[in-house]
Amino acid sequence: MSELFAGTTVLEFGGGAAGPVATRYFADHGATVIRVESRQRPDFLRLLRLTPTSTGGLDGAHHFAVLNANKLSIALNLSRPEGVAVARRLALWADVVAENFAPGAMAKWGLDYASLVRERPDLLMISTCLNGQTGPERHYPGFGGQGSALAGFNHLTGWPDREPVGPFGTITDSLSPRFAALLLASAMLHRQRTGEGQHIDLAQVEGGIVCLTESIVSYTANRDILTRAGNRSRHAAPHGVFRCADRDGKERWVAIAIHDDDDWRRLVRALGEPAWANDPALATTAGRLAHADDVEHALEEWTRTRKADAVAAELQTAGVEAAPVEDFGDLHEDAQLAHRQHFREVEHAVLGRHPVESHAMRFSEMAPTMRLPAPRLGEHTEHVLTSLLGMDRAEYERLRDAGVFE
């Protein structure tokens, strides 16, 4: 088939990861995704590692580049009424509007759902922020770091005797784009079937809490407060990450997950039937949980002199679940990710050839494609306005000369 979203236009306001990663799902399957940006207030990802000597300035940010491939960028100064008017025309013309500003920002410009839907009855729009569009804490400002803390992920991550740490990458920033893509895709289906659009309010904290329903229900059912437990499982042992032989002077680790007594017997065989492991007290999950410290210590003595990749391969061959702990560099050598073509290269004007990521689904009848690198700020203003929106050239030039596209 031709690309799923060929001919579909998504207009995107906002920045960071929670909004922009969501629209990538559509862009990678053929949608025209247009980011509305401004030099007056750039996406913070364009600023994240910016120093006075950074090559390419706002257009040279690695972080923006890896998250925004396949999109177009238009620069509009929304502090100017002419800029807002152009944004409004785009929003009424697009098939989908996505925004992740703080609640109220879009209304300030008259670009909120209530204002737009009067002229576009089948408008499909998603607004996503930490706490949602309503409620006493809706204006609370924050990024994923705060979302992760409020949703309960930080409390559940780390060692029981230390501070919580939060999963790397501020997890609500990666759950929210997935929720947003699901919501938009299902709403597109609903609009195709019924002609009805809708406004979706995705509170990133609420989405995160729904993921952690097990933790909430543990509390509402039994008043149990689940807490961080390192890598241990409440249901199985050993279940952890063990130090292996260093490689190139760096620490290496292997993850091993024993789920039941059969797994344990396979592990003991793979270890060569050492006396400590044949202790009958360790034959059952309950026994191993009771002696988890000793089991982990003994297991690590075995892994400590071995290579992580070799331990994982050997244990998997023996039917035991194990995996090397891969760092960001290792992922580019990972044969499975390579098989699935997880990383795809694009050519960027400032950064040169660099990889971007694809999503985690592989379809039998269609495939994600990387057509474009992330845009330079305002790179496609002229193209979008004159070729796609159909603004006449004289008007475009007048607005450009008046400084609206900044």
Add this chain to the structure above:
Amino acid sequence: MPAAASFANDMAPLPRNLDHTRVLDLTSEPGFFAGKLLGDLGADVVKIEPPGGDPARRRAPFWGGANDPERSILWLALNTSKRGLTLDLDRPRGRDLFLALAARADVVIESEPPGRMSARGIGYEELHARNPRLIHCAITPFGQAGPYAGWRGSDLTVAAMSGNLYATGDPDRAPVRCSLPVAYYHGGIEAAVGITFGLLAREQTGVGQHVDVALQQAMVMPNIGTAAMFKMTGNRGGRAGAFMRQERAVAREIWPCRDGFVSFALRGGPARIPGLVAMVSYMDEHGMAPAWLKTKDWKVHNLNILSQAEIDELSQPFADFFATKPMAELYAAACQRSLMLAPIYTAREITASEQLAAREFFVDLDDAGRGRLRYPGAFARSNKTAIGITRPAPRLGEHTAEVLGEIGVAGVEIARLRAEGVV
């Protein structure tokens, strides 16, 4: 406290985005969330369990404590918005009934090891041949093919192979995971996206397709681009514990306070400067902002150019201030003054949140056999469609007769199937 009425709101006769979508859910724990989300969006999701029940039903802890397959917290939590059917897929009659159900379904979701479905005669080829419109989604640790496709994997090990584990935890200890299986949540939402994309594609082409979701790959995206950036930055990741790495040093992000912890960053930039300025004036009202901090020009503040000693000096007054305040007071101030500070909430604070109460987020589900229990509700809101839990997790075989009746299997035959142990 919101009453059971908020559940009634979810049951109001608004349309749902995935109305008229029939889903057969064969998954085990790694796939539970996908079907739950489709059900929350209005799909008719039928959870198919082996006759003895899904293994998750035997997983402790149990609601009320006593071992009861109807009261496993894990089962109850992630199988809402589904009907339930038991079926022995290893018997010819069970397989035939499944094929009859799949012939009129829109979606099948499964999380079996690659090849297991085909070995039972219910793989994608067989299902697609009988129902070309079917979307078949498989959720596996590493995907259907490739060098590690045959490896065993679960939350911990797929996270290990995603870069996300390596970067999480304290620098002086092993990499560490979240104690609940976030790989399954990421993969579950991803699968629901893939299924919905498959439904959209079917609107154009008239035919369904296979959707192959890999949990390992689903866990790479949570690194938010830093894995791809390695080729430009050389950054392999690294654990900074309660801190975040900057260009030259680390800066604290998780701070002890009087009764717990808060998340707060001293990073600059236009989006954060107002919060930093407001935080300093809040501290000053309590006499805890030193003179040099009050006169600091945040516009030129850039953590990336500071040494560790400079970051430590800057951090100290904040650490001293947080130590005097409880989480609730700091978060109330954060909401009032737009400070980018968040408390590290546990389930206790989350269920007591005023914001979530105002949005009627929690729902109390009444269940004749089990009583009333409070759950997180909708993962999002819509002004035109309903989203959220439609029913509690099914009891074992609760809808067996109802679902089989829909494919014309009558009561007498169901009794025989029961006697034979097929259902």
